Amino acid sequence: MKLSNDEVRHIASLAKVGMTEEEFEVIGAQLSQILEQFQSLSTLDTENSETTAHPTSLNTVLRNDEIINPKAGKDMLNNVPRKEHGFVRVRSVIE
Amino acid sequence: MTLPNPWSLTISEAHRLLVNKELSAVELTESVIERIKHTDSKINSFITITEESALESAANADSIISKGEASMLTGIPFQAKDNICTTGINTTCASKMLENFRPNYDATAITKLKSEGAVLLGKGNLDEFAMGSSTENSVFFPTKNPHDLSAVPGGSSGGPAASVSAEQCLFSIGSDTGGSVRQPASFCGVVGLKPTYGRVSRFGLVAFASSLDQIGPLTKNVEDSAFVLEAISGNDPKDSTSNTEDVPNYSKYLNDDIKGLKIGVPKEYFVDEMDSAVASTVRSSIKILEELGADISEVSLPHTSYALAVYYIIAPAEASSNLSRYDGVKFGYSHSESTDIWDALEKTRQHGFGPEVKRRILLGTYALSSGYYDAYYLKAQKVRSLIRQDFVNVFKDVDILIAPSTPTVAFPLGEKTSDPVQMYLNDIFTIPANIAGIPAISIPAGLIKNMPIGVQLMGSHHSEKMLLKTAHAYETAANHGFLKPSI
Numbered sequence: 213m214k215l216s217n218d219e220v221r222h223i224a225s226l227a228k229v230g231m232t233e234e235e236f237e238v239i240g241a242q243l244s245q246i247l248e249q250f251q252s253l254s255t256l257d258t259e260n261s262e263t264t265a266h267p268t269s270l271n272t273v274l275r276n277d278e279i280i281n282p283k284a285g286k287d288m289l290n291n292v293p294r295k296e297h298g299f300v301r302v303r304s305v306i307e
Numbered sequence: 308m309t310l311p312n313p314w315s316l317t318i319s320e321a322h323r324l325l326v327n328k329e330l331s332a333v334e335l336t337e338s339v340i341e342r343i344k345h346t347d348s349k350i351n352s353f354i355t356i357t358e359e360s361a362l363e364s365a366a367n368a369d370s371i372i373s374k375g376e377a378s379m380l381t382g383i384p385f386q387a388k389d390n391i392c393t394t395g396i397n398t399t400c401a402s403k404m405l406e407n408f409r410p411n412y413d414a415t416a417i418t419k420l421k422s423e424g425a426v427l428l429g430k431g432n433l434d435e436f437a438m439g440s441s442t443e444n445s446v447f448f449p450t451k452n453p454h455d456l457s458a459v460p461g462g463s464s465g466g467p468a469a470s471v472s473a474e475q476c477l478f479s480i481g482s483d484t485g486g487s488v489r490q491p492a493s494f495c496g497v498v499g500l501k502p503t504y505g506r507v508s509r510f511g512l513v514a515f516a517s518s519l520d521q522i523g524p525l526t527k528n529v530e531d532s533a534f535v536l537e538a539i540s541g542n543d544p545k546d547s548t549s550n551t552e553d554v555p556n557y558s559k560y561l562n563d564d565i566k567g568l569k570i571g572v573p574k575e576y577f578v579d580e581m582d583s584a585v586a587s588t589v590r591s592s593i594k595i596l597e598e599l600g601a602d603i604s605e606v607s608l609p610h611t612s613y614a615l616a617v618y619y620i621i622a623p624a625e626a627s628s629n630l631s632r633y634d635g636v637k638f639g640y641s642h643s644e645s646t647d648i649w650d651a652l653e654k655t656r657q658h659g660f661g662p663e664v665k666r667r668i669l670l671g672t673y674a675l676s677s678g679y680y681d682a683y684y685l686k687a688q689k690v691r692s693l694i695r696q697d698f699v700n701v702f703k704d705v706d707i708l709i710a711p712s713t714p715t716v717a718f719p720l721g722e723k724t725s726d727p728v729q730m731y732l733n734d735i736f737t738i739p740a741n742i743a744g745i746p747a748i749s750i751p752a753g754l755i756k757n758m759p760i761g762v763q764l765m766g767s768h769h770s771e772k773m774l775l776k777t778a779h780a781y782e783t784a785a786n787h788g789f790l791k792p793s794i
Contacts, residue, residue, distance in 0.1 A: 223676065224669060226672050226676060227668050227672040228631075228649075228653050229669065238662075239662070243669060245727075246666075250619070250620060252613060253620075253687065253690055254682070254686070256693070258689035265518060266504075266548070267741075267742070268503075268505050270547070273547040275544065284411065284412070291409065291410075291639070292637060292638060303646060303651055304646075304648065
């Protein structure tokens with residue numbers, strides 16, 4: 213399963229990961245090699261098998277919408293790279 | 308009588324000296340910090356050392372002890388893998404993306420250890436975002452194996468494993484998504500436990516693959532593993548996937564005998580390509596368990612050979628989704644030279660992530676993308692059910708499974724860095740337990756040409772009590788003691 217350069221570029225753009233030409237070259241080849249290893253799965257008949265998304269059964273857990281740690285919001289801003297007047301500054305989305 | 312070096316103690320030995328007032332928690336922490344200073348320039352297991360706060364915690368522990376309120380971990384110094392959040396202490400995930408990230412909350416496992424009075428010494432090195440099997444993917448530096456400084460410690464919890472091996476802490480906690488606690492434990496000659504999925508809260512563990520991730524202890528012996536597991540386990544309202552089952556006193560049952568215990572040897576774990584010395588070490592371990600009265604039989608887990616492919620689809624798929632949060636806006640590295648939001652996003656992720664993380668994000672994105680979802684992700688989820696069912700079936704016949712932890716002993720630094728597929732093959736024996744969510748433990752089984760090798764025990768969901776009891780019986784009978792590196 214060999215990925216074309218265009219396919220690698222398409223995946224990188226979906227993942228929003230910028231890459232250099234050299235990275236496209238190297239990672240592209242490695243991805244093809246890794247995908248090759250996955251081919252064995254296609255030989256298995258899974259027609260009647262269920263999907264497992266989680267290893268243990270899960271229950272929905274709900275609680276009342278109460279503020280537990282009111283200070284957290286303010287502290288959270290400490291790690292924001294660009295902020296102004298207590299808000300997170302985002303680059304313009306609409307040109 | 309002269310006391311042994313405090314840093315060389317196990318948890319129960321240190322606890323006895325602490326409560327008998329023969330040693331103070333501050334003396335113990337000072338001794339361990341001295342040991343770190345003496346050894347870490349060679350091993351590089353720590354990303355951050357928190358000497359000042361460690362000594363403060365130790366002083367607090369001493370006052371708890373003097374009031375007669377000490378529990379087993381009070382005053383015991385430990386290291387935490389650097390993908391486990393710690394208030395006010397950098398939690399980097401060994402990534403440029405989080406190099407300066409300072410959480411304002413503790414992971415629940417850390418909260419629980421602190422409430423016991425355990426002393427956090429600092430943060431342990433790992434493969435970036437826990438993606439790797441050698442700790443060479445750390446953006447800072449590789450960690451060295453204390454038994455051979457030219458060999459890898461394994462990964463991704465290489466720092467936590469190497470620090471316990473080099474006796475720079477009395478225990479550490481790591482995370483295990485596909486073997487990241489057990490594989491380095493095997494390579495470094497320590498005990499590494501991956502509990503049942505959901506046994507330990509994942510709150511505050513930086514997410515890699517949420518359906519597989521689990522925090523677990525690395526210790527000098529099985530008894531210590533039981534003590535740490537008792538402390539960090541339990542339901543947590545902050546993690547909806549954490550289990551509600553009661554936490555047993557695992558350490559109370561360690562000396563129960565294992566006569567009549569049914570132990571299965573899965574034939575798929577003894578493949579022809581396996582290192583013959585590893586195979587014969589595991590065979591000797593099986594013999595020891597047989598001599599202890601266990602009933603040994605060969606069993607089959609027919610879908611084992613598909614586990615690696617399933618893992619390397621599901622884990623990257625979940626990672627590609629989890630790591631989409633690193634956008635340079637809310638926290639973490641932010642590429643400052645762009646004005647356009649999309650360019651900023653792509654450049655932040657280009658410069659913030661290392662090669663293995665990018666590789667896995669791309670792999671996961673591909674497996675989830677339109678046109679390939681059914682062939683890869685959906686298929687992997689279906690095969691995951693088959694692998695899980697293999698374990699359900701086999702645990703109808705046997706109580707415990709025994710297998711190698713790793714196909715080889717620790718390999719030389721640099722040997723596999725350019726070949727991801729070879730690196731991924733390291734996890735071949737540890738991955739199935741994560742896929743099925745079952746508990747598994749790696750215990751030192753001896754040395755091959757002076758390098759440690761582990762043997763792995765696996766049990767059904769919530770069988771930690773039986774798993775630890777069996778591991779303890781084996782450890783006692785094997786009687787090789789803690790495998791001290793000559794560092």
